Amino acid sequence: MKNIPEHMVVNVKQQPSKQSKYNECHDNAIIENETTGSWVVPGWLITEYIPGQGTWITPHSWNAAKEGKDHYDTTPFRSLKDDPSIKEEYWGYEQDPSRFEYVIDQSIFEEGKGVVPEGFVLNIDQDKVE
Secondary structure, eight states: OTTSOSEEEEOEEEOOOTTOOTTOHHHHHHHHHHHHOOEEEEEEEEEOOBTTTBEEEEEEEEEEOTTSOOEEEOSOOOOTTTOTTHHHHTTTOOOOGGGEEEEEETHHHHHHTTOOOOOEEEEGGGTEEO
16 A cells, blocks of 8 residues: 555545445455455544534544545445434434545554554543543
């Protein structure tokens, strides 16, 4: 993956696959890699700031075409229309990929030796990380 920088914000196209599952991003990216030969790209999903709740930051994996230029995500996102239960799970914040930043961080898997770090919430209103 020498064409992909170690850290960088990238544009990622939503391309859900029928075989992909919610909240299984790394497995989905591996399956896509095995099917198409694409690269698995590790990084972070970062939401915009949510007033009163902060910013949600979680590890995430997606794919890039062999040239490393076209990034795409096969993991489906749930919407309030599809699943009203996500109101509780995600603070009433719909999983809308247009409201996320995708940030490449190739060190996620190197430093953890295969252990994916936990996500967290940066809560500016309360001046703390949860």
